[in-house]
Amino acid sequence: MIENFVHIHSLPSYRVKQFNVAYYQELIGSYDDLLTWPKDLRLQLQKALRFTSLREIKRAVSLHHDTEKILFERISDNKRFETVLMRHADGRNTVCVSCMIGCPVGCIFCATGRMGFQGNLTAEEIVDQVLFFSRVLKKEKQTVTNIVFMGMGEPLLNLNNVLDAISIFTDPKKMGMSERRITVSTSGHTDNLKKLLVHGYAGRLALSLHAPNQKLREQLMPIAKKFPLDDLLGVLQSHAEKTNKRVSFEYTLINGVNDTRKNAEELASLLRHRLTHVNLIPFNPILGLSLKRSTVEAIQNFSRVLTNKHVHHTVRVTMGDDIAAACGQLAGKI
Numbered sequence: 001m002i003e004n005f006v007h008i009h010s011l012p013s014y015r016v017k018q019f020n021v022a023y024y025q026e027l028i029g030s031y032d033d034l035l036t037w038p039k040d041l042r043l044q045l046q047k048a049l050r051f052t053s054l055r056e057i058k059r060a061v062s063l064h065h066d067t068e069k070i071l072f073e074r075i076s077d078n079k080r081f082e083t084v085l086m087r088h089a090d091g092r093n094t095v096c097v098s099c100m101i102g103c104p105v106g107c108i109f110c111a112t113g114r115m116g117f118q119g120n121l122t123a124e125e126i127v128d129q130v131l132f133f134s135r136v137l138k139k140e141k142q143t144v145t146n147i148v149f150m151g152m153g154e155p156l157l158n159l160n161n162v163l164d165a166i167s168i169f170t171d172p173k174k175m176g177m178s179e180r181r182i183t184v185s186t187s188g189h190t191d192n193l194k195k196l197l198v199h200g201y202a203g204r205l206a207l208s209l210h211a212p213n214q215k216l217r218e219q220l221m222p223i224a225k226k227f228p229l230d231d232l233l234g235v236l237q238s239h240a241e242k243t244n245k246r247v248s249f250e251y252t253l254i255n256g257v258n259d260t261r262k263n264a265e266e267l268a269s270l271l272r273h274r275l276t277h278v279n280l281i282p283f284n285p286i287l288g289l290s291l292k293r294s295t296v297e298a299i300q301n302f303s304r305v306l307t308n309k310h311v312h313h314t315v316r317v318t319m320g321d322d323i324a325a326a327c328g329q330l331a332g333k334i
């Protein structure tokens with residue numbers, strides 16, 4: 001850490017400030033560009049502190065040029081994972097960060113879950129994903145506007161590193177991003193969700209719901225067996241009431257699994273009178289998996305039921321499925 005380096009070398013504290021401005025705000029490309037420091041000090045820094053924890057292995061860009069996926073290798077052990085940048089038509093640039101390599105939760109519709117769990121990413125490795133894309137966007141005079149923890153892994157099972165990364169994203173002396181532009185998405189680890197909220201997390205929350213009842217949810221997401229839906233919704237509801245912030249519910253529409261009219265009606269009654277927004281996500285195909293995306297007609301019918309029951313929702317526009325960068329498709333390969 002830069003603070004340790006400054007301390008060990010008995011440097012004045014303004015060196016930390018200069019470093020933070022250059023590294024996190026001016027987004028320098030190497031320590032050679034840290035021009036507020038004398039050259040000999042920069043050389044010492046180079047020997048003591050690596051510039052980044054990640055190595056870019058491959059890059060894939062979608063046909064529409066709106067989605068970019070990077071296969072990263074972490075320098076500490078050469079393990080690989082992916083991160084996605086989505087360039088939205090409205091000007092937002094969202095980085096979908098990973099917080100793990102693989103995932104232990106094992107949702108049956110998710111390529112990452114099928115990889116198994118290969119380790120947590122550190123706060124530094126999470127932050128470096130965003131810095132990587134910040135540097136890319138800087139060359140186009142753009143910035144990262146949003147960060148979503150929707151890449152590989154369950155953020156609430158790597159809570160300390162995720163919280164440390166968020167504190168770097170939001171620290172005005174570092175990246176200075178508003179917490180409102182950060183979304184933590186969880187598969188529903190109720191105990192750690194409570195810890196996140198007790199910690200004072202003020203960003204957005206998204207729950208991977210994917211089923212309108214406990215029984216079906218258990219079939220799709222093994223974590224549901226341990227953390228029942230009623231308890232989970234109770235925690236989210238009291239958070240929404242306390243903060244007056246809508247919670248997003250992600251609902252992947254899988255052909256013949258959770259996309260019937262009955263499912264839609266059940267979902268509407270489950271979420272009635274709650275401060276929510278439902279994201280309907282057409283399932284993104286995964287190699288080796290027989291599950292299929294719902295038909296256009298089924299998606300429209302599902303959406304119509306929610307509209308009639310006054311459930312706030314949108315059908316997510318799929319981005320990056322041609323490069324396996326869409327929801328649920330990240331599998332550490334390009």
Ligand code: SF4
Pocket residue numbers: 103104105106107110111112113114151152153154187208328
């Ligand atoms: S959907 Fe999320 S929690 Fe479930 S296996 Fe995939 S990465 Fe893990």
